[in-house]
Amino acid sequence: MIVFPCAKINLGLNIVSKREDGYHNLETVFYPIPLYDALEIKYMDEKFPSDTACDLKVTGNAVDCDEQKNLVVKAYHILAADYQLQRIHTHLYKHIPSQAGLGGGSSDAAFMIRLLDERFRLNIGNPEMERYAARLGADCAFFIEAEPAYAEGIGDVLMPADGPDGNLHGYYLCVVKPDVAVSTKEAYSAITPKKPAKSCRDIVRQPIETWKEELVNDFEEPIFKMHPELAAIKQKLYDQGAVYASMSGSGSALYGIFKEEPKGIEEQFDGMFCEVMKL
Ligand SMILES: C[C@](O)(CO)[C@H](O)COP(=O)(O)OP(=O)(O)OC[C@H]1O[C@@H](n2ccc(N)nc2=O)[C@H](O)[C@@H]1O
């Protein structure tokens, strides 16, 4: 059985306060995008010699952590603690860039929970699956439904985007990921939290032409200071005709939203991951 975990972008991201557990409360609109990994599971033969109930083969882009630390394997074990699960082989084809703010690892974890729920007929239900997912990462819960959502808390309190919230249907999205690594933890430590004057949820309901002036990702200021080349990529996306451009999450991926297909834009970002998709 195979599923295709998708990536996300953040339409606005405000870091509102620091919590006693060290995490931060935020406000953001999560928007799923058609950029995918592939995740497959197969039953392990009863006679197959394995010291783990869930092994993992990663192909495509390398993931810089041990097999048993991969969020896909952690997702298996978190469910196996509460449900009787057969042993499985897992294959993850990694296409979504890591350390990008695109939620790739979080998505793999959430889609693994969904996959196990379906394969083993666990009937867990979405609210409970979201609770399991949230134990694996702050923005994992969103990927259980993977529908546009306004999020608060540490990214785990989700409110479905009703009506026109950030509806980008028919627009083109260009995602650029330079070879710059940003640690999410370090990014949060560079922020002075504050409540925004206007909620990103309200701004994304306005015409997209107003977003450039009003919709803010709080990580941009400190991260652009550390990596000025990221600000230059954002500017280039505007120069190429983007109606809105921003960094996603804590970076280092940037995205531009276009009304018309930005043909040939890949040439502008030579040597970087650059993909154009229709929303
Ligand atoms: C930046 C975003 O991509 C925005 O969507 C997410 O908030 C990141 O979420 P994530 O990658 O799922 O984050 P986790 O893997 O749970 O946390 C990594 C580290 O980021 C910090 N962290 C994360 C989320 C949050 N709301 N506050 C935090 O302070 C914590 O130091 C944590 O140890």
Ligand SMILES: Nc1ncnc2c1ncn2[C@@H]1O[C@H](COP(=O)(O)OP(=O)(O)OP(=O)(O)O)[C@@H](O)[C@H]1O
């Ligand atoms: N399945 C996975 N895919 C990618 N990274 C994983 C996975 N499992 C664990 N990791 C670890 O998580 C780290 C962050 O990866 P991820 O792709 O989630 O980055 P991100 O873009 O920072 O995501 P986010 O938007 O959630 O902050 C990786 O460097 C890797 O060590």
